[in-house]
Amino acid sequence: MESTGVKTALVHPDNLPQGQSYLEWGAVWGGSVIAIATSTVLVQFGGSAGLALGDPMLANGEPSWQVIVASLWLFLTALASSAAGGYIAGRMRSRWGDAAKTEVEFRDGVHGLSVWAVATLTVAAFAALTAALAGMGVNAAAVQDVPENVAEYTTTLTVVYGFAAGAAAALGAGAAWWFASLGGSHRDEATDVNLLTPRFLRR
Template identity: 50%
Template sequence: MADTVPESPAVSPRVAASSYLEWGDIFGGGIIACAISVVLLQFGSSAGLALGSPTLPNGGASWNVLAAGLWVVVVAVASSAAGGYVAGRMRTRWEDSDANESEFRDGIHGIAVWALATLGAAFFFAMIAGKGADAVVNPADAQLNETTVRLSANITAIFSFATAAGSALGAAAAWFAATTGGEHRNQGIAFHDVVPALLRKR
């Protein structure tokens, strides 16, 4: 009588050989986040939320700089949240995790979307800065006064803070949006139910 070889227990090949990071969903969310950023920045520019003139006609500081900095924060949060939600909702739910682990994996996908979009934005702004470097005027040659130099320093400080704050808040928004998307996926909530009533198809 021939010896019978016991069958090995079935193991899901996806669990054994695949990464828990689903890069297709991450890249999809990152592209969506970048596209939303471009659209919102264009909208802000057309609505007067661009940097504009840093000074008033009387020589005082303009509120345009603060408004533009706040808009940068809004754009970062909104785009990161949208991309994170898409990645979290599209991610496959693995059967080897409990609710807490599943939430963590959804959140990590949101953070990965945020990181990808942030790197893309940094590369874009670096290219713009590189092209504009040749156009920088020497302050001594232009005989800039002390007020202009001070306002330029304030603008740099405001936008540096706005960029850092927007980046940090964007990471948090991407995490929570991704976990929310994962919850909606697990609960089978239709996307139609999370769209505002005014935007639903009649």
């Protein structure tokens, strides 16, 4: 049989069709919902336990450490919600068999980072809307009557809380990336979900 001289490329059955994206929004949206729900539950729990952002001063006139404690709780909330959402996105996305392990880890991490971005923007938009609605009812005359020391403490602790929020968001991005990669690794290794749950919750 004579050769036609035409070379044909081997097509991997798992190759992604040209023009499609490796980013699966179904996994991203699912992880985002998990992240937002986890954050909401933890914030509610913290508020009921007295960890919410409160007055900057105690009744005796001394500075309150409640804002510092609330900032630490914010760290834990951001890490836990980002980790949960990232893991779900990484484990639930499809893996295409056309890349090395490092590339697969990168794609899983991008899905986790996307979850973090969607959840962060959603929470930020809700917080901005809430603040705007609350600001409509603020009495300007009442604001002017605030003692100078209270205003000073309020400004300082607001800066602390703002820094904590930014740092928590940055750490949340890292947690989402890492746990998405972990979820992808468990997906590829078919890790039994029972190994990830406490014994008393198993069937």
